[in-house]
Amino acid sequence: MIKYYSNGKLLLTGEYLVLDGALSLAIPTQFGQSLTVESIDEQKLIWKSINEIGNVWFEDAFLLQNNEILNQVQDDNDISNRLIEILKAAKRLNPNFLNSKTGYKVTTKLDFPQFWGLGTSSTLIQNIAKWANVDAYQLLEHTFGGSGYDIACAQHDFPITYQLKNEFTNEIPKHNSTALSAIVQDDKKRKICKVNFNPTFKKHLYFVHLNRKQNSSDAIARYNSNKNNLSVAISEISDISSEMISRNSLENFQSLLISHEAIISKIIKQEPVKNLLFPDFNGAIKSLGAWGGDYILVTGNEESVNYFREKGFHTIIPYSEMVLTR
Numbered sequence: 243m244i245k246y247y248s249n250g251k252l253l254l255t256g257e258y259l260v261l262d263g264a265l266s267l268a269i270p271t272q273f274g275q276s277l278t279v280e281s282i283d284e285q286k287l288i289w290k291s292i293n294e295i296g297n298v299w300f301e302d303a304f305l306l307q308n309n310e311i312l313n314q315v316q317d318d319n320d321i322s323n324r325l326i327e328i329l330k331a332a333k334r335l336n337p338n339f340l341n342s343k344t345g346y347k348v349t350t351k352l353d354f355p356q357f358w359g360l361g362t363s364s365t366l367i368q369n370i371a372k373w374a375n376v377d378a379y380q381l382l383e384h385t386f387g388g389s390g391y392d393i394a395c396a397q398h399d400f401p402i403t404y405q406l407k408n409e410f411t412n413e414i415p416k417h418n419s420t421a422l423s424a425i426v427q428d429d430k431k432r433k434i435c436k437v438n439f440n441p442t443f444k445k446h447l448y449f450v451h452l453n454r455k456q457n458s459s460d461a462i463a464r465y466n467s468n469k470n471n472l473s474v475a476i477s478e479i480s481d482i483s484s485e486m487i488s489r490n491s492l493e494n495f496q497s498l499l500i501s502h503e504a505i506i507s508k509i510i511k512q513e514p515v516k517n518l519l520f521p522d523f524n525g526a527i528k529s530l531g532a533w534g535g536d537y538i539l540v541t542g543n544e545e546s547v548n549y550f551r552e553k554g555f556h557t558i559i560p561y562s563e564m565v566l567t568r
Contacts (some may be wrong), residue, residue, distance in 0.1 A: 248368035249274040249566055250353070250360030251395035252449070252530055252537065255483040255502060256404075258465045258510060260389045262472050263408040265480035267439065267487060270395040270402075270566040273354035275365035279346055279373055286345040287311065289325065294352050304329075309341055328367065331384040332374035339374040358451060358557070359536035364392035379431070388462070394434050398426065399566055401439040403483060406432050443492040444561040446541050450550050451557035452515070454535035462532075465510055475505055496526035496541050503528055523549060 249270035256266025282288065285307065291300040302322045305312040311329050313322055333339045340346070350369070354360050363386055371378035378393045391404040407430065427434040441447065482498050482505075489495060503514040506529075515538055516527040525542040540546060547558050 243278060243280050244373070245276060245278045246369040246372045247274060247276045248361075248365040248372075248396035249399065250365060251392040252360065252564070253391055254528075254530065254539065255486060256391075256479055257529065257531055257533070258462070258469075258506060259472065259476055259479050260391055260404065260406065261462065261465075262469075262476060263406050264476045265403055265405045265483045266389075266391060267437070267483045268391045268395050268402050268404050269439070270399060271354075271360050271564055272566045273358075273360050273564075274396070275353065275362065275369065276351045277366070277369035277373065278349045278351075280348075282345045282347050284345045285343065287329075287340070288345070288347045289350075290348070291350045292352070293356065294354055299356070306340060306345055309337075311340065328370055328381070328385050332370055332376050332381055334384070335376040335380055336374050339376070357453070359531060361392050361396065365396050368393055368396035390432060394427075394432075398434075398436070400436050401565075402426070403435045403437055403487070404432065405434075405480075437487050439487050440567065441492075441495065441561075442490050443495065446492055446543060447561035448540050448542060448547065449530075449537045449559045449561070449564050450540055450555050451537050452519075452535055452555065453557070469509060472509070475509055478505055492541060499526040499528040499539070499541070506533070520549075520553070 250273045252269050252271060253260065254267045254269060256264045260266040285305065287304040287306055289300070289302050289304070290298055293299045300321050302313070302319065302325070304326065311326055311333070313326055329340065350366065352362065356362050364382070367382050367385065368378045371381045374381075378397070379390050382388060382390055382393055389404070389406060394402055394404050424436045425433065426436050479502065482502050486495065486498050489498070503516070507514050510533060512533050514527070515529050515533065516523060520527060523540070523546070525540055525546055528539045530537045530539055540550070542549070550558055
């Protein structure tokens with residue numbers, strides 16, 4: 243039996259613009275997904291996916307014949323089809339993957355509800371990549387697509403800055419030297435740095451789930467249809483990311499959140515979530531990931547927690563209970 247595990251993710255800065263080279267701040271979460279592989283005698287791939295409360299939410303079996311992965315199910319199943327797509331992509335990257343006379347029993351286990359948006363897909367991609375011995379970023383590129391910051395969070399147990407390289411890269415402000423801990427990856431496509439992001443005011447930070455799961459692919463498509471000249475916005479967001487790491491004041495942090503919301507709002511032509519849902523909230527609110535769903539980051543205290551509960555939002559997680567720090 244072999245077991246793999248990958249961290250969930252949250253993107254604190256740079257949503258949308260991370261795709262175009264903005265320096266972005268991301269954090270791995272204490273919640274993730276495991277994948278366990280056992281060998282069996284039959285030439286089958288038996289797959290079972292379990293949710294955070296131990297219930298099976300997906301299961302299927304696939305034939306492994308003539309070095310091919312074949313679906314046994316007669317009915318068209320979107321999840322099965324997507325899984326086959328991922329496995330076949332992994333096999334193209336490594337032809338020796340699943341190339342044996344035995345079969346496999348695979349079990350995945352989530353630490354978090356699927357609708358939370360912490361990386362059900364990215365943790366699966368990272369786990370399958372480790373199992374298949376292929377590059378997770380390449381596997382992501384051949385399947386779901388995206389910037390890859392979520393793969394970086396799946397791989398690392400500490401806060402990171404993430405940046406795709408393009409023509410804007412040289413214009414982006416450099417890290418504050420006291421905040422930068424180490425470069426963990428720097429190649430032709432991306433630069434990832436471990437950063438010392440551990441706010442002294444973290445007891446005033448909460449993650450609130452909006453109960454409106456967003457489709458990241460749809461959100462990215464809307465972003466791509468709206469974007470024009472992004473060089474100024476990329477520079478501004480990159481500067482905010484850098485300042486957020488180095489500033490150690492709640493007041494300054496809130497100011498950066500508000501500025502970030504205004505910049506993204508202008509690009510995607512959507513009202514900030516605070517204006518739409520929480521105009522009377524006494525604190526800063528920032529959308530995380532695709533706007534309109536999943537988590538928001540809020541600044542406040544216990545009274546703030548009561549505010550959101552009274553509004554009908556009951557999934558409220560303190561910063562220290564969400565973020566992975568090792």
